[in-house]
Amino acid sequence: MLNSDSASGRNVLLLVSGSIAAFKAVALASSLKKAGYCVKTALTENATHFVGPASFEGITGEKTFLQNFDAGSMMAHIHLERWADLILFYPASAESIANLASGSGRNLPAAIFLAHEFKKPFLIAPAMNQAMWKHPALKRNLETMKAYGIEILPPSAGTLACGETGEGRLLEPEEAIRIIQERLEVSDIKNAPLKPRILITAGGTSEPIDEVRHLRNLSSGRTGHHLALSLQNAGYPVTLLQSEYSFAREGIRSLMLFSTTRDFAEKLKHELETNVYDYVVHSAAVADYHVSEVTDSTGRPMKTSGKIQTNVPLVLKLLPNPKIIRELRTWSMNKNLKIISFKLTSDESTDLKLESYDSEWIIHNHLKDVGLDSHKGQIFKKTADHRYLPQSRFRTKAELDASVLKILETNSGETQ
Numbered sequence: 001m002l003n004s005d006s007a008s009g010r011n012v013l014l015l016v017s018g019s020i021a022a023f024k025a026v027a028l029a030s031s032l033k034k035a036g037y038c039v040k041t042a043l044t045e046n047a048t049h050f051v052g053p054a055s056f057e058g059i060t061g062e063k064t065f066l067q068n069f070d071a072g073s074m075m076a077h078i079h080l081e082r083w084a085d086l087i088l089f090y091p092a093s094a095e096s097i098a099n100l101a102s103g104s105g106r107n108l109p110a111a112i113f114l115a116h117e118f119k120k121p122f123l124i125a126p127a128m129n130q131a132m133w134k135h136p137a138l139k140r141n142l143e144t145m146k147a148y149g150i151e152i153l154p155p156s157a158g159t160l161a162c163g164e165t166g167e168g169r170l171l172e173p174e175e176a177i178r179i180i181q182e183r184l185e186v187s188d189i190k191n192a193p194l195k196p197r198i199l200i201t202a203g204g205t206s207e208p209i210d211e212v213r214h215l216r217n218l219s220s221g222r223t224g225h226h227l228a229l230s231l232q233n234a235g236y237p238v239t240l241l242q243s244e245y246s247f248a249r250e251g252i253r254s255l256m257l258f259s260t261t262r263d264f265a266e267k268l269k270h271e272l273e274t275n276v277y278d279y280v281v282h283s284a285a286v287a288d289y290h291v292s293e294v295t296d297s298t299g300r301p302m303k304t305s306g307k308i309q310t311n312v313p314l315v316l317k318l319l320p321n322p323k324i325i326r327e328l329r330t331w332s333m334n335k336n337l338k339i340i341s342f343k344l345t346s347d348e349s350t351d352l353k354l355e356s357y358d359s360e361w362i363i364h365n366h367l368k369d370v371g372l373d374s375h376k377g378q379i380f381k382k383t384a385d386h387r388y389l390p391q392s393r394f395r396t397k398a399e400l401d402a403s404v405l406k407i408l409e410t411n412s413g414e415t416q
């Protein structure tokens with residue numbers, strides 16, 4: 001049986017082949033172990049002519065793997081590849097490199113390479129005579145390995161074991177350990193889970209009467225802006241689509257402004273159609289009506305280009321705006337889009353009529369509870385049978401931000 005992961009260290013798998021430089025693998029295993037890595041070794045049969053499994057086992061405290069068909073570790077080629085955070089062939093002989101490049105699984109290191117899924121660093125440190133190093137057959141095999149995305153750690157020049165001088169000396173253990181450390185750090189960054197991408201809308205839309213006058217609501221855009229800043233500071237990629245009449249807009253790296261409902265809808269549609277977002281937090285107060293016609297009291301249409309003369313009574317005909325929130329999923333490139341929407345009420349009715357919404361979460365607040373410094377409310381979560389159940393309450397903007405952060409954290413790992 002293979003041992004379980006080392007709790008403290010990272011897992012390094014050393015593959016060793018039949019080279020005069022194989023003794024350096026013992027030194028490397030020892031240094032890695034001292035540095036806190038968990039080290040396992042798999043040797044070619046020919047490697048055992050140069051170094052014994054007992055040396056590795058004594059140093060690493062782990063069984064040394066030798067054969068594809070060892071009793072008790074029959075699937076070692078798969079298990080070892082999955083166990084490792086990084087695999088280093090050290091030293092890699094010309095023959096072993098040929099085996100890997102040809103896709104032959106003739107011994108355990110070659111079979112481990114065939115089981116490699118290219119999700120972690122796989123490095124090869126060749127060692128050989130200078131003429132072998134220059135050989136076109138070897139060069140071709142190395143090119144093949146590079147084309148697979150395998151990193152070659154080239155040998156250095158100097159006096160070789162055979163007495164000749166030239167390139168072929170195995171990379172020294174100290175240098176190898178430094179590279180291992182670096183590659184593991186890069187691979188950690190690459191494999192870090194992606195944070196969900198978030199589009200936040202904030203502030204009120206406005207509806208033109210003529211070219212200078214607009215009908216507007218009182219939304220300040222502060223809540224959406226506050227939330228956008230908090231999520232941005234927590235490392236989430238955030239875009240804020242905010243009313244140009246909003247009070248707060250500083251500090252957001254990705255900011256777009258809107259004015260009318262039509263402008264808002266166009267920008268939102270474009271953003272969702274051309275970028276992948278995982279969440280939309282829809283806190284914008286979209287006007288329910290737009291001005292479809294302006295007449296005088298006798299029903300005569302007024303000219304709305306420029307500025308309407310105001311010495312006569314005006315009649316504004318208001319028509320309902322389309323419900324933009326219903327379009328979000330249709331517009332979104334990401335068909336798994338999650339929506340967090342806001343609902344503001346102003347009366348004392350206890351029926352919030354949440355069922356007409358199609359959001360995963362609804363943040364409900366009452367007009368009297370939303371002010372410059374205060375913000376109280378409650379978050380509801382949609383159930384599988386499309387009911388909304390209370391999930392949490394908040395008393396301040398900071399508590400609201402924390403609740404949304406919790407939603408994102410508990411529902412992450414589902415990014416596209």
Ligand SMILES: Cc1cc2nc3c(=O)[nH]c(=O)nc-3n(C[C@H](O)[C@H](O)[C@H](O)COP(=O)(O)O)c2cc1C
Pocket residue numbers: 016017018019020021044045046047092093094095096097107127128129132
């Ligand atoms: C004393 C001695 C030293 C050797 N050193 C190397 C070497 O440094 N590099 C190499 O590619 N082959 C070297 N060889 C040849 C390999 O051991 C031989 O090609 C062997 O088949 C490699 O098998 P393996 O890759 O499965 O371990 C050496 C052979 C002998 C006898």
